Amino acid sequence: MSKSEPFHVHLKASNQNLVYGYPGLSDTLPRIMGVLEIRTRDGSPFTIISIHAEINTKQSVSVSETIFTSKEAEKTTQVFSRLVYNNSTMVKPILGLDVPFLIPLPSTIQTSVKNEAWGFRTDNYLSFKLVYNKAREVSYWDFLVPIKRYDTLPALPVFAKPIVGSFASWDGKYNVEYSIPYQSFSIDDEIIVYIRVAAIGSGSSKLKLRRIQLELREAVEVYQTGFPIKQKTVITALKEFDGEAGRLQGSGVSCKLQLNLERYDMPSEKQINNAGLTATASPIMNQRLSPNSYSPLNSMTRVNTTIKDNVPIGLPSTHIRSFSIEGGLFSLRHSLNFKIKVSRGKDSVYLQDIYICPFKTSDADLIYRAVQSERLKVPERYRKMTLSQLSETMLQKPIIYNTNSVQDWEKLGLSKRTLGGTGKYLSHVLE
Known part of the structure; x- marks a missing residue:
């Protein structure tokens, strides 16, 4: 001893x-x-x-x-x-x-x-x-x-500018444009995404939009050999279109989808x-x-x-819940998953990375x-x-x-x- x-x-x-x-x-x-x-x-x-x-x-x-x-x-x-x-x-x-x-x-x-x-x-x-x-x-x-x-505070200049992006469908028949006001979000924030889907060229007159699904996804990656990347969907927003409301010719279809983070991953009792x-x-x-x-x-x-x-x-x-983490042994990343479903064309899936900050909006502003x-x-x-x-x-x-x-x-x-x-x-x- x-x-x-x-x-x-x-x-x-x-x-x-x-x-x-x-x-x-x-x-x-x-x-x-x-x-x-x-x-x-x-x-x-x-x-x-x-x-x-x-x-x-x-x-x-x-x-x-x-x-x-x-x-x-x-x-x-x-x-x-x-x-x-x-x-x-x-x-x-x-x-x-x-x-x-x-x-x-x-x-x-x-x-x-x-x-x-x-x-x-x-x-x-x-x-x-x-x-x-x-x-x-x-x-x-x-x-x-x-x-x-x-370093993920939403008000930091690197995150305070909007995300503007676009992607084309796999068959090249339509294009999806989207914009997000910010790149990082507080845990009680609301993620607002503006989306426009429009046909490419004049050869897709029968192409119609049926559904836009927006998902917030989490993925954990462990930086050691033999560990699979694990991911899951935590919040989903959905917008469906019927008949002529989904016609993609001309200016296409525009909509706004929202994901409310306020109840996302609230620690249970x-x-x-x-x-x-x-x-x-x-x-x-x-x-x-x-x-x-x-x-x-x-x-x-x-x-x-x-x-x-x-x-x-x-x-x-504040740190017993999910928020974006980079480096060390593991990372927890967040992304928005766009799912576009159409008739007379190929459906599309696309990921856009974002950040979730561990602080509430009021606290993040004060910080x-x-x-x-x-x-x-x-x-x-x-x-x-x-x-x-x-x-x-x-x-x-x-x-x-x-x-x-x-x-x-x-x-x-x-x-x-x-x-x-x-x-x-x-x-x-x-x-």
């Missing part, structure tokens, strides 16, 4: 926030900022030689193959790694240490998500490796951190209970899980994600305004700094709690009567 560390470790958010900027939007300088608080376990001094920080993303997916079997995959990726504290040249016994840190969130960071319908989950861990005492013992501490990406969520709850920004004497990559599979105040650690409450504000607040000089320069500018110096300081001793809640020896916390003395 391994000896327990002479200290315990807590993760403290910086100014109540742990994640700054907007992950997925690099010009907002997305980053994790906080303080690692290390405290003596029982008043005994210890030494800290170095602290190394990592961001690791763990993804898992289970794809059904038959009614009775499924295929599973897991992947853990180290997203970022850096030394946040180095005291190897002047090691002395201490009672506590506060280490401010700044970890950038690169564009490859994955959003934290759980989707029961498709069987996948992504968790992001902030892990610390502490080297301590003369024997250079090693201790690992892992924290789950909820990460949201904001069972899903909410299983996830440990309440309807009005906000996710915990961070919470310590457990120390371990193994590599953090191995320990992740054994960490218990306990639930506090009915909120799952490391999982945003976009906050993004704009954040872009203005980040000085241009920050964007040109190295990580070390940025850390020196934004962070305070580490705070050391010395063994021979009465003030430091009392700040840690230790009894003055034990100063200089193995101490007891003041709360223990009063009991």
Whole structure:
């Protein structure tokens, strides 16, 4: 049995926030900022030689193959790694240490998500490796951190312009034109599609449109050999045409179809209970899980994600449903499927990719305004700094709690009567 560390470790958010900027939007300088608080376990001094920080993303997916079997995959990726504290040249016994840190969130960071319908989950861990005492013992501490990406906000310029497209039938007898006001949609949005179907040339006088069917489809792709692409239709809109109303000669037939996302993939009461969520709850920004004497990559599979105040650690409450996700172990993509049925001609099918954002319309608008504000607040000089320069500018110096300081001793809640020896916390003395 391994000896327990002479200290315990807590993760403290910086100014109540742990994640700054907007992950997925690099010009907002997305980053994790906080303080690692290390405290003596029982008043005994210890030494800290170095602290190394990592961001690791763990993804898992289970794809059904038959009614009775499924295929599973897991992947853990180290997203970022850096030394946040180095005291190897002047090691002395201490009672506590506060280490401010700044970890950038690169564009490859994955959003934290759980989707029961498709069987996948992504968790992001902030892990610390502490080297301590003369024997250079090693201790690992892992924290789950909820990460949201904001690169599918409908108001972003890349998505705010309309989609305009067209396709011809397989037999070349008619053409379909369509337009969609936006490219990305909030989860309570309404997708409006304008469609016109018209005959090509004068040789299709008997050609008539019978039905236009518009479907919102989801497809999950796993980036490992042997996994089939799974897809399903989640919402359907239908428009039928009778007799002369479907004649495609001349200007053709025009119509508007709508898909209401408001009830799309609403988490059921069972899903909410299983996830440990309440309807009005906000996710915990961070919470310590457990120390371990193994590599953090191995320990992740054994960490218990306990639930506090009915909120799952490391999982945003907005991210237990379907929305567009790209990269990592898997992707969840959305598309509009056009199905055109005609008489005296060939039916047609066509797919148009779109994006579904995980936020409601009102929230997405507020977030976009906050993004704009954040872009203005980040000085241009920050964007040109190295990580070390940025850390020196934004962070305070580490705070050391010395063994021979009465003030430091009392700040840690230790009894003055034990100063200089193995101490007891003041709360223990009063009991």
